[in-house]
Amino acid sequence: MTKRKPPEDTARIAQRDPYAIHGIEQLMTLFAGGEFLAKFMEDHRDLLQQMQDHNEEYGHKGAKGSFSLNVSYELGGAGDLAMRAQADFKGPKKPASQAAAYVDEDGQLTLFSPMMKRMHSGVRDVTPHDPETGEVRDV
Numbered sequence: 001m002t003k004r005k006p007p008e009d010t011a012r013i014a015q016r017d018p019y020a021i022h023g024i025e026q027l028m029t030l031f032a033g034g035e036f037l038a039k040f041m042e043d044h045r046d047l048l049q050q051m052q053d054h055n056e057e058y059g060h061k062g063a064k065g066s067f068s069l070n071v072s073y074e075l076g077g078a079g080d081l082a083m084r085a086q087a088d089f090k091g092p093k094k095p096a097s098q099a100a101a102y103v104d105e106d107g108q109l110t111l112f113s114p115m116m117k118r119m120h121s122g123v124r125d126v127t128p129h130d131p132e133t134g135e136v137r138d139v
Helices: 007-016 024-029 031-058 114-119
Strands: 066-075 081-090
Touching: 024 031, 031 066, 031 081
Parallel strands: none
Antiparallel strands: 066 081
8 A cells, every 4th residue: 555645745745846737627628638628618518508498499397418527547657647538418308209199999090089989970869859949858
């Protein structure tokens, strides 16, 4: 196990080293000569725009997005550190298309409602009625 330096020694070294990396933004600018960070910020902006577009088109439900940032290190024998960074963005999913239909007596899809079929079957015969006025009589 390696011996760790106390925190006060680390702070002193960091003050003396003008090349020390002090933040995540500085770290991200190391990859691809700064292009990785620029592309990451562009993709992040696009993700937020996709979420706003989804909200306008479909409403707030499902307006979700995320990103994963993976930085991997490999230490070389001379103390050098090989680094790789990858970012994956996931925008909101569009809701599934919806439709409605009915199933007829043969088990086939149809747009004709069974209720409409009953309505178009003709006028019902109401037997106890007055033929002159059409008034229904109580039995």
